Amino acid sequence: MTATVTTATAATAATATADTTGLLVGAVRAGRTAEVVALLDGMTDAQRRACFPELKAVRQELRTARWSAESRRAHPALHAAGAACQTGAAAVANWLAAVDMRWSQASPAVLLHVLGDRDRGWLADVAHRLAQRPATSNVSYELMAGLVRLSGCPVPTTDAYVRGWLLHIGGSWQRAGTVCDRLRQDPHLAELVGALFRTEGVGAQLGWLSGDGPESWTSALARLTAEGALDRRAMIDACVARLLRGGAPAELRVFLRLLRDLALSQEEERGRTADWTALASDAMPTVASHAQSVLGALALAGELPPRQLAEATDAVLFRTEKKLVRAQLVLLGKVLAKDPAGADELLPAAARAFGHEDSDAQERALKLVERHVGKVTSAGVREELAGAAEQLIPALRTRAVRTLGATPPDAPTVCHEEVLPPPPQSVRLAPAAASVVEAAEEISALLASGSDVSAFERALDGLVRHAHRDRDALLEALEPVVARRWWAEAELRHGHPSDDFFARRHELFDGARAFDLLLATLCGKVRTDTLHRVVQEGLTNSGCAHNSLARAFEARVWEVAHRLRTDPQPFLLATPTWGTGLLDPDALVDRLDAYRRAGARVAAVDFGQALLRVWRDDRSAALAAAERAAALGTEEGERLARRLTTERTDPSATRWTADARILLAMGEVPDLQAEEFPAALRLLGRPVSPGSSHWYCSHWSGGMRSHWFALLPERPELVAARLLRDVSEVAVNDQRGAAATVLPRLADSDGEAGEAVHLCVAYGLGARHAEDRLAAVDALLILAARGRLCADRLGADLGQLVRRGAVKPARLADAVRTAAATGANATVWAVLRHVLPVLLADLATGATTPSTRGLGELLSVAAECAERTGAAGVLPHLSSVADRRGTSRLVTQARRLRDALAAAPAA
Known part of the structure; x- marks a missing residue:
C-alpha cells in the first residue's frame, strides 16, 4: 500500500513538473516576461532545474533563425528563465553573456529579481565572472553593479566593469545631476577612479563622453579631489605614472588635462623633478611640452639646480620636434640672463644642439653660446664648446672659428660616397607541394592570413596538380580546411545556395576569395552550368579604372574552377618562375611539351596569362626559346614563338x-x-x-x-x-x-x-x-x-604637384630628409634641383601659392645634400629669395643653399 501511494505521489509530482515546464516554455515562446517571472517565483529549485533542458532546446531552435520576429520576441524571457533555472555560477554567467543573447536581453531589474534569492557568495561569484568578460561582451553594468550590491562583495575593477561604470556615470541619458554629483554618490568612487589609471583605453572614452568643459570628467575628478573625496597625493601620483607609461595621444591628452585641472603647487611640482625630466625626454610632444614648462618655471624660480636643468636639456635637445628644441634654448637663455653662474653647466648642454638635424636649431644654439660664453670660468668647458662646434654645418662652423676658437673646417672636397640599398634579387618560386597534406596546409595558411603572389601561385598550382592526380585524396586532406569556410553549409543566411552567391558576387577581392571559389567547386557547392556561363559569357564590367586588371585575374580563376569540374589540368602553364610574376621562356616551352605528350587540352586564359608573363627582355634567351617552341609543332608553340620574337610596343x-x-x-x-x-x-x-x-x-x-x-x-x-x-x-x-x-x-x-x-x-x-x-x-x-x-622627371612632377597643392612641401621635406638620412644625398639633390626652381619662381614673381608654405624645409634638406655632396652651380631664382631682408627660415636656408653651391670644392 505504501509503495502504491509513493508511486502515485511521484507520478503526480512528475505531472505537475511537466505542466509547470509547459507553462514556462509557453510563456517564454510568447515573450511574456512578467508571466515568466511569476512562474519562476512559485517554483522550487528542483522544479527550476527540471525546466532547463526544455529551455536549452528552445534556445537551440531559435539559433537557426536568430533575427526572426519569433526569436526577438522570445529572447528576453528566455534570457531570464535560463539564468534562473541553473545552479552553477559559471553556467549562469555563460548564459547571461552568451553571444546569441547579446542583442535581446532581459532587463537588469528582471534578472536581479529572479537571481536575488541566491546565496550572497554565489551572487558575488557570478558578478566577478561577468566582470571578467571582455568589454565587447556588452554585459550590462546595471546587472553587475546590482549583483555587487546584493552580495556586498568588493567591487570588480576589470576592463568591462570600469568601462560600464564610465558609460553609466557619464552617459548622455543620465538626467539626475552632473557627472560630479553622480560620482559623489558612488560608494565605490575611490576604487573605480584608481582603476581608471590602470585600464588601457579609457582615456579616449573619457574624452568623448564629456569633452573638456566645466562638466567634464576631468573637472569633476579635480573638484572631488579638492573636496577631499579623493586622495590628492594618490591622484597626482597615478596621473603622472599614467603619463609616464605612454600610450595613444588621444588617451594621454585626457590625463594631461586632468593633471592641469589638479593645479599642482610649486612644492608638488618640485618633488617630481625626475618625472618631469623623463616626460620631457620621451613623452609625446604635448605631454613633453607641459613637462618642459614645469621645469622651466622651477628653473626661473630658482627651484631647479643648473645640474638638473642641464640633464633635462640633454634629453630635450635630443628630440626631433623643433618647437621643443627652440623652447628649451629660449629657456636656457632666460636662466643664464638671470643667473650667469650656471654657464659652466648649461652651455655644454646647449651645445648638444650643434648636432641637431635642423640647421635653424644649430644656429639658435650657436647664438646662445656666443652670447654667454664670456660667463664661462673653466678652460675645459671652453674647449668642450669648441670641440662640439665641429658638428655644425659649414657656414656656422666657420663662424664658430671666430667666436669659440673652433677648428677651421677643411676645404670642401668631392668625397661623397652615395649609399643606396642593394637592388632586390628575384626569388624563384619553390615547386608545388609534393603531397596532398602539404598542399592542404598551404591552402589553409593562405585562407587564414592572405598571401603574396608566390604563395598564391604555388598553392594554386598544387591544388590543380593534386586534383588531377587523386581528387578523393585531396578532398580528404582538405576536410578540416573546408569545415571552417562560410560556404560549407548548404544554405546561407538569406536562403541562397553558395552557388548563387558566387554567381552573383563574382568579384574575387583577394587570394582567399579566389580559393573559396575553387574549394567550393571541388566540394560540389557550385553548379557546372554556373561555371560554364561565367567562362563563356565573361564577367560584368565594373566600370572603374581597375576593371581590366580585376577581370583578367578573375577570368583565370573561374577558368581553373571550370576545368577542375569538367577536365582537370595536369598543371598550370602560367605559374611564374619568380615572385614578381615573370615566367622563364624555357620553362614554358617545357610545360607545353609536357601538355603535347600527355594530350592535355590547353586552357585559353591560363596560356594567355603565360604569354603575358614570359620573360622577353633577355633577347638571346627569348630567341633560343622561340626556336624550341616553334619545333613543338603545336598551335601554342607557334604563338609562343611569335610572342618571343615580337618587339614590345x-x-x-x-x-x-x-x-x-x-x-x-x-x-x-x-x-x-x-x-x-x-x-x-x-x-x-x-x-x-x-x-x-x-x-x-x-x-x-x-x-x-x-x-x-x-x-x-x-x-x-x-x-x-x-x-x-x-x-x-x-x-x-x-x-x-x-x-x-x-x-x-x-x-x-x-x-x-x-x-x-x-x-x-x-x-x-x-x-x-x-x-x-x-x-x-x-x-x-x-x-x-x-x-x-629619372631624377629630372620625378623632380619636375613634384614641382608641379607642389605648385598645384596636391603635395605639401612639409610632407615632401620629411620624405626626402628620410631618404637623405640613409646616405642617398646625391639622389635627393638630383631630384630637388628640379623641384626648387619651379617653387622659387613663384616667390620671385610675388605669387602666393600653396608651394610657398613649408618651402624653407625643402631648402634646408637641399642645402644639407649640397653641402655633403659638394654640388655646385647656380639654381634659378634662388638668389632673389636669398637677397631678401630678414631672418626667416625661408631666407636663411636659401642663403645657406646659395653659399653651399657657390663653394668651390677641391679636386
Whole structure:
C-alpha cells in the first residue's frame, strides 16, 4: 500500500513538473516576461532545474533563425528563465553573456529579481565572472553593479566593469545631476577612479563622453579631489605614472588635462623633478611640452639646480620636434640672463644642439653660446664648446672659428660616397607541394592570413596538380580546411545556395576569395552550368579604372574552377618562375611539351596569362626559346614563338589634369589586342582614361594589388596608370595605405619605370601618413639603385604637384630628409634641383601659392645634400629669395643653399 501511494505521489509530482515546464516554455515562446517571472517565483529549485533542458532546446531552435520576429520576441524571457533555472555560477554567467543573447536581453531589474534569492557568495561569484568578460561582451553594468550590491562583495575593477561604470556615470541619458554629483554618490568612487589609471583605453572614452568643459570628467575628478573625496597625493601620483607609461595621444591628452585641472603647487611640482625630466625626454610632444614648462618655471624660480636643468636639456635637445628644441634654448637663455653662474653647466648642454638635424636649431644654439660664453670660468668647458662646434654645418662652423676658437673646417672636397640599398634579387618560386597534406596546409595558411603572389601561385598550382592526380585524396586532406569556410553549409543566411552567391558576387577581392571559389567547386557547392556561363559569357564590367586588371585575374580563376569540374589540368602553364610574376621562356616551352605528350587540352586564359608573363627582355634567351617552341609543332608553340620574337610596343601617354591632380591617359597597346588573346586579357591593352573612374568601385582590398602587378610583370607602367588615381588619394585627400601597397611592387617590377611609375612615387612622397611616405622613400631608393630612376622627371612632377597643392612641401621635406638620412644625398639633390626652381619662381614673381608654405624645409634638406655632396652651380631664382631682408627660415636656408653651391670644392 505504501509503495502504491509513493508511486502515485511521484507520478503526480512528475505531472505537475511537466505542466509547470509547459507553462514556462509557453510563456517564454510568447515573450511574456512578467508571466515568466511569476512562474519562476512559485517554483522550487528542483522544479527550476527540471525546466532547463526544455529551455536549452528552445534556445537551440531559435539559433537557426536568430533575427526572426519569433526569436526577438522570445529572447528576453528566455534570457531570464535560463539564468534562473541553473545552479552553477559559471553556467549562469555563460548564459547571461552568451553571444546569441547579446542583442535581446532581459532587463537588469528582471534578472536581479529572479537571481536575488541566491546565496550572497554565489551572487558575488557570478558578478566577478561577468566582470571578467571582455568589454565587447556588452554585459550590462546595471546587472553587475546590482549583483555587487546584493552580495556586498568588493567591487570588480576589470576592463568591462570600469568601462560600464564610465558609460553609466557619464552617459548622455543620465538626467539626475552632473557627472560630479553622480560620482559623489558612488560608494565605490575611490576604487573605480584608481582603476581608471590602470585600464588601457579609457582615456579616449573619457574624452568623448564629456569633452573638456566645466562638466567634464576631468573637472569633476579635480573638484572631488579638492573636496577631499579623493586622495590628492594618490591622484597626482597615478596621473603622472599614467603619463609616464605612454600610450595613444588621444588617451594621454585626457590625463594631461586632468593633471592641469589638479593645479599642482610649486612644492608638488618640485618633488617630481625626475618625472618631469623623463616626460620631457620621451613623452609625446604635448605631454613633453607641459613637462618642459614645469621645469622651466622651477628653473626661473630658482627651484631647479643648473645640474638638473642641464640633464633635462640633454634629453630635450635630443628630440626631433623643433618647437621643443627652440623652447628649451629660449629657456636656457632666460636662466643664464638671470643667473650667469650656471654657464659652466648649461652651455655644454646647449651645445648638444650643434648636432641637431635642423640647421635653424644649430644656429639658435650657436647664438646662445656666443652670447654667454664670456660667463664661462673653466678652460675645459671652453674647449668642450669648441670641440662640439665641429658638428655644425659649414657656414656656422666657420663662424664658430671666430667666436669659440673652433677648428677651421677643411676645404670642401668631392668625397661623397652615395649609399643606396642593394637592388632586390628575384626569388624563384619553390615547386608545388609534393603531397596532398602539404598542399592542404598551404591552402589553409593562405585562407587564414592572405598571401603574396608566390604563395598564391604555388598553392594554386598544387591544388590543380593534386586534383588531377587523386581528387578523393585531396578532398580528404582538405576536410578540416573546408569545415571552417562560410560556404560549407548548404544554405546561407538569406536562403541562397553558395552557388548563387558566387554567381552573383563574382568579384574575387583577394587570394582567399579566389580559393573559396575553387574549394567550393571541388566540394560540389557550385553548379557546372554556373561555371560554364561565367567562362563563356565573361564577367560584368565594373566600370572603374581597375576593371581590366580585376577581370583578367578573375577570368583565370573561374577558368581553373571550370576545368577542375569538367577536365582537370595536369598543371598550370602560367605559374611564374619568380615572385614578381615573370615566367622563364624555357620553362614554358617545357610545360607545353609536357601538355603535347600527355594530350592535355590547353586552357585559353591560363596560356594567355603565360604569354603575358614570359620573360622577353633577355633577347638571346627569348630567341633560343622561340626556336624550341616553334619545333613543338603545336598551335601554342607557334604563338609562343611569335610572342618571343615580337618587339614590345609601348602606348602613347598624355597628361590629364583635374583639380590638384596630374594623371595619365594611355592609348591602346597593339600587341595586347591580338585576337589570339582571350577577351578578358585583351582588356589589359585597352586605352586608359583617368576620367573613367566609376562612382562605385568594389576593388578596395589592398591584397589584390600584388596579383595585378603579376599580370604584366615586365610592364609596370600599364598597371601604374590604372592605379595612379588611387595612389594620388594619399596626398590629395589624406587617405591611408594605397602607396604602401602599390609602390614597393612598382619598384620591384622588372620593367622600365616611366611617367606613371614616377608620378606614383611623387604622390607617395607627399602622402599624409608616415607609412605611405616611407614606402615612397623605399621605392625612390630602389629605383635609383636599379638605375631606373629619372631624377629630372620625378623632380619636375613634384614641382608641379607642389605648385598645384596636391603635395605639401612639409610632407615632401620629411620624405626626402628620410631618404637623405640613409646616405642617398646625391639622389635627393638630383631630384630637388628640379623641384626648387619651379617653387622659387613663384616667390620671385610675388605669387602666393600653396608651394610657398613649408618651402624653407625643402631648402634646408637641399642645402644639407649640397653641402655633403659638394654640388655646385647656380639654381634659378634662388638668389632673389636669398637677397631678401630678414631672418626667416625661408631666407636663411636659401642663403645657406646659395653659399653651399657657390663653394668651390677641391679636386
